[in-house]
Amino acid sequence: AQTVTQSQPEMSVQEAETVTLSCTYDTSESDYYLFWYKQPPSRQMILVIRQEAYKQQNATENRFSVNFQKAAKSFSLKISDSQLGDAAMYFCAYVETSGSRLTFGEGTQLTVNP
Amino acid sequence: NAGVMQNPRHLVRRRGQEARLRCSPMKGHSHVYWYRQLPEEGLKFMVYLQKENIIDESGMPKERFSAEFPKEGPSILRIQQVVRGDSAAYFCASSPFVGRQANEKLFFGSGTQLSVL
Numbered sequence: 001a002q003t004v005t006q007s008q009p010e011m012s013v014q015e016a017e018t019v020t021l022s023c024t025y026d027t028s029e030s031d032y033y034l035f036w037y038k039q040p041p042s043r044q045m046i047l048v049i050r051q052e053a054y055k056q057q058n059a060t061e062n063r064f065s066v067n068f069q070k071a072a073k074s075f076s077l078k079i080s081d082s083q084l085g086d087a088a089m090y091f092c093a094y095v096e097t098s099g100s101r102l103t104f105g106e107g108t109q110l111t112v113n114p
Numbered sequence: 115n116a117g118v119m120q121n122p123r124h125l126v127r128r129r130g131q132e133a134r135l136r137c138s139p140m141k142g143h144s145h146v147y148w149y150r151q152l153p154e155e156g157l158k159f160m161v162y163l164q165k166e167n168i169i170d171e172s173g174m175p176k177e178r179f180s181a182e183f184p185k186e187g188p189s190i191l192r193i194q195q196v197v198r199g200d201s202a203a204y205f206c207a208s209s210p211f212v213g214r215q216a217n218e219k220l221f222f223g224s225g226t227q228l229s230v231l
Contacts, residue, residue, distance in 0.1 A: 004156075033217045043203060045157075045222035091156055097214045100147065100170055104156035 002027045004094050006105035013082045014113050020067075021077045021108045023092030030054075031097040034068070034075045039107070040088040048090070051075065053097075079110075087112045116140070118208050118223035119188075126229045127196050135191040135226045139208030145216060146189045148181060151203040151225070160204075163189060193228075201230045 003026045013019035025034070036048040051059045051068050058066050063080045079086055092105040119138040127133050139146050144165050149157040162170040163183035174181065178196075183189040193200055203225045209216040 037222075042224065043227070044224045045205060045207075047220075050218070093157075095217055097217065100145075100162045100212065100216065101159040101173070102147075102149075102157070102220075103159070104149075106154075106156045 002029075002094055002096075002103045004092050004103050004105040006092055006108050008108045009106070010109045010111070012111040012113060013079070015082055015084060017082055018078060018080045019082055019110065021079075021090055021092075021110070023075045023077070023105055025073050025075065025092070025094050025103075027073070027094065027096075029096050032099075033095050033097060034066075035093040035095075035102070036064070036066070036075075036077045037091045037093060037104075038086075038088045039091060045091075049077065082112050084112050084114060086110060118143075118206055118221050120204075120206050120223035120226050122226060123224065124227045124229070126231065128231050129197060130195050133193040133196050133200070133228055135193075135204050135206075135228070136188045137191070137206030137208075137223060138188040139206070140210075140221055143208035143210045143221075145209045145212055146183050147207045147209075147220075148189075148191050149205045149207065151205060153202070157205060160191075196228070196230045198230045201228055203227050 005024045032053045034051045038046045049061045067076045089107045093102045095102045146163045148160040151157045159173040161181045178194045180192045205225045206223045209220045
């Protein structure tokens with residue numbers, strides 16, 4: 001069974017600094033998607049960034065980028081120039097390309113200090 | 115185009131009562147997924163439905179839980195005889211596609227927080 005592990009229950013960063021959130025996963029599949037979702041106190045699940053496993057190039061969305069290491073099954077999220085609005089719970093998630101069910105990690109609570 | 119709508123946003127039930135959670139997918143979306151988030155945990159898959167069909171219910175508890183997605187109207191997650199352990203946030207997500215394309219067009223609702231007294 002696929003598993004997703006986020007080893008950092010909590011992280012903090014100073015405003016305008018850079019922070020990296022870690023995620024590892026376990027799968028025997030070769031074709032899959034990985035995601036980072038943001039969940040602010042409003043509880044809304046907001047897609048931050050998405051990576052297809054067959055793409056070697058790391059995905060980037062403005063201040064958010066990933067370091068995808070397929071052989072190591074690692075998928076970390078880097079947030080540059082952190083803003084107060086980035087404070088939230090961040091979830092890493094996995095899905096097989098042909099599948100329908102996302103597997104989520106336990107989450108990392110990010111605090112941004114002014 | 116409104117997003118995925120879930121209601122109620124908060125639902126309080128006493129032990130033994132029934133809870134009915136509703137999810138209206140985005141317009142044109144015929145694939146609906148339900149997830150449960152227990153306190154301090156990540157989301158866990160419950161069930162995947164298409165119109166009038168349950169496709170994958172491998173994450174649903176065997177008893178007291180059921181889901182439907184009728185031809186007309188919202189998808190309903192029903193929990194009978196609720197217990198305190200059912201207290202959680204329940205999320206719905208929808209997509210217009212299945213497979214690879216679904217992973218690029220998946221949208222979540224804001225969830226229903228169920229509290230069982």
